[in-house]
Amino acid sequence: MRQDFLETKSRKEVEALLAEFAPVSVGTVDFSEACWRVLAQDLVSAEDLPVGSRSSMDGYALSARDSFGASESNPAYLECIRTIEVNRFPDFSLASGECAWIPTGGFLPQGADSVVMVEYTDRLGGGTIEVRQSVAPGENVMAKGEDAAAGQVVLRAGTRLRPQEVGLLAALGIVSVPVYRRPKVAILSTGDELVPVEEKPAPGQIRDVNSYTVAALVEEAGGEAVHCGLVKDDREALTEAVARALEDHDAVVLSGGSSKGTGDVTIEALEAIPGAEILVHGIRLSPGKPTILARIGDKPVLGLPGQAGSAQVVMAVLGQPLMRRLAGDGRAFDESVRSWRRARLARNVGSRQGREDYVRVRLELHKGDLPLAHPVMGKSGLLRTLLQSDGLLRIPEEAEGVREGAEVDIWIL
Amino acid sequence: MRQDFLETKSRKEVEALLAEFAPVSVGTVDFSEACWRVLAQDLVSAEDLPVGSRSSMDGYALSARDSFGASESNPAYLECIRTIEVNRFPDFSLASGECAWIPTGGFLPQGADSVVMVEYTDRLGGGTIEVRQSVAPGENVMAKGEDAAAGQVVLRAGTRLRPQEVGLLAALGIVSVPVYRRPKVAILSTGDELVPVEEKPAPGQIRDVNSYTVAALVEEAGGEAVHCGLVKDDREALTEAVARALEDHDAVVLSGGSSKGTGDVTIEALEAIPGAEILVHGIRLSPGKPTILARIGDKPVLGLPGQAGSAQVVMAVLGQPLMRRLAGDGRAFDESVRSWRRARLARNVGSRQGREDYVRVRLELHKGDLPLAHPVMGKSGLLRTLLQSDGLLRIPEEAEGVREGAEVDIWIL
Numbered sequence: 001m002r003q004d005f006l007e008t009k010s011r012k013e014v015e016a017l018l019a020e021f022a023p024v025s026v027g028t029v030d031f032s033e034a035c036w037r038v039l040a041q042d043l044v045s046a047e048d049l050p051v052g053s054r055s056s057m058d059g060y061a062l063s064a065r066d067s068f069g070a071s072e073s074n075p076a077y078l079e080c081i082r083t084i085e086v087n088r089f090p091d092f093s094l095a096s097g098e099c100a101w102i103p104t105g106g107f108l109p110q111g112a113d114s115v116v117m118v119e120y121t122d123r124l125g126g127g128t129i130e131v132r133q134s135v136a137p138g139e140n141v142m143a144k145g146e147d148a149a150a151g152q153v154v155l156r157a158g159t160r161l162r163p164q165e166v167g168l169l170a171a172l173g174i175v176s177v178p179v180y181r182r183p184k185v186a187i188l189s190t191g192d193e194l195v196p197v198e199e200k201p202a203p204g205q206i207r208d209v210n211s212y213t214v215a216a217l218v219e220e221a222g223g224e225a226v227h228c229g230l231v232k233d234d235r236e237a238l239t240e241a242v243a244r245a246l247e248d249h250d251a252v253v254l255s256g257g258s259s260k261g262t263g264d265v266t267i268e269a270l271e272a273i274p275g276a277e278i279l280v281h282g283i284r285l286s287p288g289k290p291t292i293l294a295r296i297g298d299k300p301v302l303g304l305p306g307q308a309g310s311a312q313v314v315m316a317v318l319g320q321p322l323m324r325r326l327a328g329d330g331r332a333f334d335e336s337v338r339s340w341r342r343a344r345l346a347r348n349v350g351s352r353q354g355r356e357d358y359v360r361v362r363l364e365l366h367k368g369d370l371p372l373a374h375p376v377m378g379k380s381g382l383l384r385t386l387l388q389s390d391g392l393l394r395i396p397e398e399a400e401g402v403r404e405g406a407e408v409d410i411w412i413l
Numbered sequence: 414m415r416q417d418f419l420e421t422k423s424r425k426e427v428e429a430l431l432a433e434f435a436p437v438s439v440g441t442v443d444f445s446e447a448c449w450r451v452l453a454q455d456l457v458s459a460e461d462l463p464v465g466s467r468s469s470m471d472g473y474a475l476s477a478r479d480s481f482g483a484s485e486s487n488p489a490y491l492e493c494i495r496t497i498e499v500n501r502f503p504d505f506s507l508a509s510g511e512c513a514w515i516p517t518g519g520f521l522p523q524g525a526d527s528v529v530m531v532e533y534t535d536r537l538g539g540g541t542i543e544v545r546q547s548v549a550p551g552e553n554v555m556a557k558g559e560d561a562a563a564g565q566v567v568l569r570a571g572t573r574l575r576p577q578e579v580g581l582l583a584a585l586g587i588v589s590v591p592v593y594r595r596p597k598v599a600i601l602s603t604g605d606e607l608v609p610v611e612e613k614p615a616p617g618q619i620r621d622v623n624s625y626t627v628a629a630l631v632e633e634a635g636g637e638a639v640h641c642g643l644v645k646d647d648r649e650a651l652t653e654a655v656a657r658a659l660e661d662h663d664a665v666v667l668s669g670g671s672s673k674g675t676g677d678v679t680i681e682a683l684e685a686i687p688g689a690e691i692l693v694h695g696i697r698l699s700p701g702k703p704t705i706l707a708r709i710g711d712k713p714v715l716g717l718p719g720q721a722g723s724a725q726v727v728m729a730v731l732g733q734p735l736m737r738r739l740a741g742d743g744r745a746f747d748e749s750v751r752s753w754r755r756a757r758l759a760r761n762v763g764s765r766q767g768r769e770d771y772v773r774v775r776l777e778l779h780k781g782d783l784p785l786a787h788p789v790m791g792k793s794g795l796l797r798t799l800l801q802s803d804g805l806l807r808i809p810e811e812a813e814g815v816r817e818g819a820e821v822d823i824w825i826l
Contacts, residue, residue, distance in 0.1 A: 146797065166629050170621065170626075201501030204503075208583065209584045251600045260541075336784070383577065383581050
């Protein structure tokens, strides 16, 4: 089998090919629907945020200069001239020696540059406030424009919007958000033995599994999965099904029959579509070697191995980054967007040099130490191995394995 | 302020209180909608999966005994009597000395217990197969029932269904899945200074941020967020709004004005609702100390601090586990469901003993070493600190800080 590897590609090479596909087109969504979508344009703030300086504490707004040198033993005394309300912009100014009560969130009046916390003050008679702490200019203040300055780019195109970015949109009143469309992805499963999940399999048949796991992984990565049914292991049927799916979808993900001949049928079927170019036929990945990538027009067709376990690993390793790329995500191939967990390997794991291995592992929590990562063995056609796994251990191409006790990063599935 | 801590609770104590709320009621969803939902009943397999033993390779099905001792220099010779098709259950048996061609995924005939890979065989004339490897019983075979045995519990109630569990449902033909309803969560923001995001704030007013970030965090944790509007900082208005929200929601999340007096108004407002019990008023958490938890009837009301940064941290630390608990998730408080990343702290971080600190950090990737975690400083009323952060560093109550260079686990937001 060694010689097969000569024509196969590394994961990095495949990622570079995936990165050449362009993001899908752009639309707008209401900002309440914007969470986890990808911004399609740089967003510029139309206003300062905060629009004026605000207090981050309950206390007295003052000019810091008036507190200089104040201490427990040597307080300063200021005149409290007003009470600021949290929902009113103060319409007065402080002169030297004056202060004003300010609640958390309240806007500072003219003449104030800082706030002394109420804990360091006392209200004496006749509006006099004893201040027992020296504050610095800006202390306990959220400065005008500190979150965003008017005219400034506050979020870049390609940013996936988290709850905190949604909060920024809210604060700035950006109710209509330019985002990339969710890529519409056609899911096809091939295999003469497959029946839809609703049917009772006849002897020799099995229910289609990959369509549903692949769809779930497409959706998790921000795509919109569209089930386009089962296709027989037949070149013409497959050519027709893929060509039709390409008409109104942004990408096609096939999970193929896994037997030796099936890959060739898929290749031939794809080549028969005008404008098709086979970019990848075989990857130095285990599981996942018989993966296929084609470009047809400007759209990607990803052919996954038929084995359920292999299909899921390839979807996670390459299919999900492709979905994120199509969705315009600036961090589509950035591994830090994935969830990782540091662990200690529970036993030696061997690996063949010249391919990247993904070993399924189960994590066992250990008080006071890293979790233990136990390799889950079993054939990649089984569902059990992924069901019992918490994540994947990656072993690089050049490594021959990883020793028991090694600290490893587990990619959580 | 120290004395306040006497009546406050630790995070662990609050988690124990949250765990006492019962999950919401149960429904069913079509399995195509089941991903990331929580299973409400144990699922028992009605059939063996696989329903018979299947090959995990292309090769020849045989009785392992017939290959014993076979090697490159000393092959065994078997008679290939049939070709198994991937979609037909073989209707014949193998006798001793016989084998049958089998594709990956094909079912083994009676009399076969293993498969020899095609790479270790040669087809000689007249149907004779040269076998150059000795195989063990079960080799290259996915055994009948290996994924699931008929009558066995295959998934437990409380399991959150990942793509691989959806695959198992598909394989077993379980199209209608008993799951917990998504908890319906009323989101209320209080504060005289707040205006809805669609409005232009008058001087002194600001747009409501927390409703939207909190809603996004509720949805991320599996809840259904329902915006119930803005409420004035007024005891009666708040009592009425919460009481009304409790009528047709499973929980209420309030994010309060952050000034000193507001917490008391919230407490009084909640206490005025019949059946209310204040469980928590203050948590040894920073940010997040002024958090409130009440039980009204059997429903939780969570009062978050008003500062945007504090509200998000408390939602992540306690609000999301509560949502998962209400959604029936058996791992609601299990920290391993969160995304963590091992990193090296870029500088000393101090912390006051007696409270659990959550320090926002930005991660900087470092080739060949752990990422560097840079603390992001800034007031918790600012949005910027969370926008610039990749995650949170937790410093336990008993610690006084963490030293520069320490290996730490960063909780990715």
